[in-house]
Amino acid sequence: MVLFLSLLALLNSFSPKVKIENAWVRPAARGMNSALYFNLDNVTTKADALYKVTSKSAEVVQLHSTVKNNDGTMGMKEIKQIAIPAKSVVKFEPGGYHVMLINLKRSLRPHSKIEFTFYFKSAGKVKVKAIVKKE
């Protein structure tokens, strides 16, 4: 039974999942906010969705979208989840989708790294390391 389960786990780790690429975060001082950006590459033939991201380095982590209003002003809104259709790439990039980091527990200096856990509907939990950079 144990062998069977570990074999299953092994198989699962080889099965294709949504890939998280080029994860990076903006520099920010402790107590301030920042944003995480990346590309989600769904190489599978099944749609998936990102519904949560966590980090020990921020008090609150939310999925956000930057929005442009009719009067030209910019704002943001929280979103519950982001669909990643089969065989497609969804970009989290400046001025668009971002993972919002509220009340940082430490300063994020350029070139340092920060860890996140991504939660997908199908792919489950995935750990990601992002680099802090100015851009």
Added chain:
Amino acid sequence: MKTTINKMVNILATAALLLILLYSCGCGQKLPENRPSGIKPVRLLNQDSSIINFPDAFKGKTLLLSFIYTNCPDICPMTTHNMQLIQEQLKKENIDYVRLAEMSFDPARDTPHILKEFGDIRDIDYKNFTFLTGNSQDIKNILDSMNILALPGDTTKTESGNIVYFFTHTDRITLIDKEGKIRNEYRGSKTNIQQIINDIKTLGD
């Protein structure tokens, strides 16, 4: 007959050449705006808590002024990054008559100390770059006269009791000439840096 045609070709070629010269040297270019900023002189603070008489401290210099708040995670850092790129380009081209300033529209939270942290973590070169904050009413008057909107959204409280709110705001960089007149306005976050550099050159020293 042939010489007449030749003469005409010559005249046309010369005219075309003159036109090209006129455009390439920028002498024929006009900036879209030329209006007073309407800002009444006030005392603001920079990131070191030094008093900056605004806008008088920038008279005689070309000023590139942008509007931000440091709790902004996405748009304002893009604007700040663009300001830094412009600063680097100006340095490369030895253009020394420009000052860059970022004014906070969230003076309640953006104290000089917070602005300094925001700048330091981005390695801002403060030589010709300054952050500005001040008394809420003074800032509001400046925003109003420059048509900058900044509306705070709903406030939420985190588990640790931290108060969180964001602004819906105008995304802008403004070019002000040495007489204090507004000469052009650009988007702050996604902007054509080369156009701003060209406009600065058009204004000249």
